[in-house]
Amino acid sequence: MGFNERTHAFLAARYYARLKETFGERGVAAFIHGVQYYAGQRGRRMAQRAIREGQPLTHATYLQYGELKSTELVQPTDKDVLEVSPDYVIRIRRCPWHDQFEAMGALEAGQVYCRYLDEAICRGFNPDLRFRVERNLNSADCCVHRVAETRYEAPPALPPREQYRRDFSFHCGHLFWSMREVCRGIFGPEGETVSDGVLADFRESYGQEMEETLRAWEHHDFNVCDD
Numbered sequence: 442m443g444f445n446e447r448t449h450a451f452l453a454a455r456y457y458a459r460l461k462e463t464f465g466e467r468g469v470a471a472f473i474h475g476v477q478y479y480a481g482q483r484g485r486r487m488a489q490r491a492i493r494e495g496q497p498l499t500h501a502t503y504l505q506y507g508e509l510k511s512t513e514l515v516q517p518t519d520k521d522v523l524e525v526s527p528d529y530v531i532r533i534r535r536c537p538w539h540d541q542f543e544a545m546g547a548l549e550a551g552q553v554y555c556r557y558l559d560e561a562i563c564r565g566f567n568p569d570l571r572f573r574v575e576r577n578l579n580s581a582d583c584c585v586h587r588v589a590e591t592r593y594e595a596p597p598a599l600p601p602r603e604q605y606r607r608d609f610s611f612h613c614g615h616l617f618w619s620m621r622e623v624c625r626g627i628f629g630p631e632g633e634t635v636s637d638g639v640l641a642d643f644r645e646s647y648g649q650e651m652e653e654t655l656r657a658w659e660h661h662d663f664n665v666c667d668d
Contacts, residue, residue, distance in 0.1 A: 444609035444651065445512045450541035450551070451646065452613055455639045456620050457550035463635055464628065469553065471632075475623035476554055477561040479616055479663075483508055484565020486666040490605055491566075493666075498567035500529060500588050501597040506566075510606035514540075523585075525593040533584035542579055551579035559586060605668065614658025617643075 456475070460468030487506040488498055496502045514537035524530040542551030555577040563572035571589035578584050617639070624632030644652040661667075 444613050444654070446514050446537035446609065447541040448647065448651075449609055449613050449616060450538040450554075451545070452616050452620075452639065452643065453538075453554045454542055454545050454547035454550045455642045456624075456635070457553060458547065459635045459638050459642075460624070463631065468635075471623060471627050472550075472620075473553060473557055474627070475620040476557045478623050479619040480558050480561035481565035482615070482619060482663045484562040484567075485664065487562075487605075488566045489666045490602070490668075498570075500570055500591050501593075501599060503563060503566050503570065504597055505599050505602050506605060507601060508605060508607050509612065510608050512537075512609070522596050525591065525596050527590055527592050529588040529591040529593060529596075531586050533578065533586070536578050536584065539578040548579045552577060555579055555584065563588070605666075610654050611658070614655055614661065615663050617655055618658055618661070619663060 453476070457469075457472050460472045462468070464471065487503065487508065491498060491502050491506050496505075516535075519535040520531055520533045522530070523532050538555070539551060542548050542554075556574055560572050560574055563570050573587045573589070575585040575587055576583060617636075620639075621633070621636040624635050626632070628635070640652065640655070643655065
């Protein structure tokens, strides 16, 4: 099966469910905080690479330095650009994360996750960029993302920095261990028990070999780029 976008969504859904079941609204708040922490780390790694290479922290640069190495579950036709000026607005009509949340009966988790994820990635990259998620597929018929005051004459056409794309074993490891760090920080041993439960859920669904791959990222420093 391997790691992909849906595996990534599985981890988010199970963290949301176990945190809410264990801690109620405090668990939901911890989940949101964890998603923002995880996403901010991604954005800051993107910014580190851009600064190293002398690139301004603009929205056009942000589009170049994304880390996700998409699988065949994502197709170019899934997304289109609605506006480029004064704001940059995209619409996403299909998404494998949403497909996974829906298959798990976890649309509430997906709605919360997608509400905060991309905004936090962009804020980690450059907090002066005004990124807003206006709709997401877990509660609407499409996702709509808006970045204010880009004022492009045409959609940015600079090629992505493929050398910085990371596969989903990395991104799943990052999500799991960053969320575990937040759960432990907020709830102590009870938070670690939540993470242990998510890992058990993952092993049951994806097998011991993929669990071991997830475990292998435990001591990685996700706060800095390593390439």
